Amino acid sequence: MYLSRRSILVRNIAIAAVNGSxxxxxxxxxxxxxxxxxxxxxxxxxxxxxxxTVVDRVILFLSPPVKNLELDRTQDPQESVGSNRKRKWIDxx
Numbered sequence: 001m002y003l004s005r006r007s008i009l010v011r012n013i014a015i016a017a018v019n020g021s022x023x024x025x026x027x028x029x030x031x032x033x034x035x036x037x038x039x040x041x042x043x044x045x046x047x048x049x050x051x052x053t054v055v056d057r058v059i060l061f062l063s064p065p066v067k068n069l070e071l072d073r074t075q076d077p078q079e080s081v082g083s084n085r086k087r088k089w090i091d092x093x
Contacts, residue, residue, distance in 0.1 A: 002066070012052040020045030
């Protein structure tokens with residue numbers, strides 16, 4: 001599955017926001033100071049974003065390279081996909 005850089009960034013921000021929100025809710029229930037709650041929430045949000053980004057890089061490293069269709073065409077321009085379709089259509093009649 002191919003995802004653009006923008007969609008990966010939005011996904012990672014969404015992951016970080018959800019994790020940060022859950023952490024904020026949990027920490028607001030606990031009897032802690034407000035500064036500690038805010039700092040911990042920001043640290044969890046930042047670490048979630050960083051972890052998601054690192055995991056994306058690892059998956060990209062482990063994935064096989066995607067071949068470009070333009071590079072896979074033969075050297076003869078007459079052997080393109082469109083010309084093969086035309087030949088098959090002509091051969092039917």
